[in-house]
Amino acid sequence: MKQHLHSMDRNLMSLLVCIGELVIGVLLLLNPRGFTFAVFVALGVLLAALGIARLVGYWRAEAAVAARSGGLVTGLVFLLAGGFCIFRWQWFVMTFPILTVVYGVVTLLNGLNKLQCAVDLWRLGQRYWYLALTGAALTLLFGAVILANPFATMALLWKFVAIAFLVEAVLDLVTLLFSRR
Template sequence: MKKTGSIIICICELLVGILLLINPVGFTTTIIIAVGIVLILTGIGSLISYFRTEPVYAARSQNLAKGLISIVAGLFCAFRSRWFIAVFPLLTMLYGVAILLTGIAKIQWAVDMLRLKMSKWFLAAIGAALSILFAAVILMNPFNSTTFLWTFVAVSLIVEAALDAIALLLSRSRAHSDLY
């Protein structure tokens, strides 16, 4: 089950990378607006829950405040999505940190595969090394333009997803053959 979730994550990374290559600003704007709509709907749900709940329980749940904050955040995302595009370099740094942490987690995966004597452990190690390398490049931000940075992020997502999927599939086939 865990590997199925990992494969789904690889597919999502691949899809996001491709969409970022095709139209980075449009894709990102659409995602931000979609998140805004979800936040607004969640906020409305919290407000409804607050007013439908007994006052004693409603006071503990804080759903009124949660709902209002969610609606305000959702409205900001939906109507000020370009703000996120303007602060893309900061968001990219956060992405770089996330990729670095993912790379460190992939080291664990590679070492586990090695210790379990799986023959293709080096694919996971390559994926970990690439994740850490991509994170380092993103965090150092040597790019002259935001467009090149978008392209680099997209390509790094695609490469990581492909390597992770290959390593997952090979480790799955190896684990399956070990059972029989």
């Protein structure tokens, strides 16, 4: 019973990741600059809220407890980082080549994780393990292409990333559906 619930949780999480990839892919195709703005402003708001919470916690705590907490510094750092994300989000767009490398590395790591899943499905005797392997291979390919960065413009790269998200999401969803049989 416990294993069945764990499997359901894992399937639900996989389904949520697929839906997230689909939404991100569509939003990137429709408006990459607006999507970037929204992501960094949302991150900034979250960091600012965490910073305010840490500062409030620091000032509400007893002096001896507050002195050991580091709440003042972490609160100010979160608040400053949040303000930077909200008011200077364009900086992230300007540093896009560096972020592209980070995204490429994350995509490669994701591909390796998917490869692990495909091999596990194969070893478990699942019938459609090759679908997961196809998804892993494409994810690894997308990561390699992103790291090679052969794109002339940022707009083309955003479209490529959006299509990569959509293809990965569809393959992950198909793998999820077929692995349940």
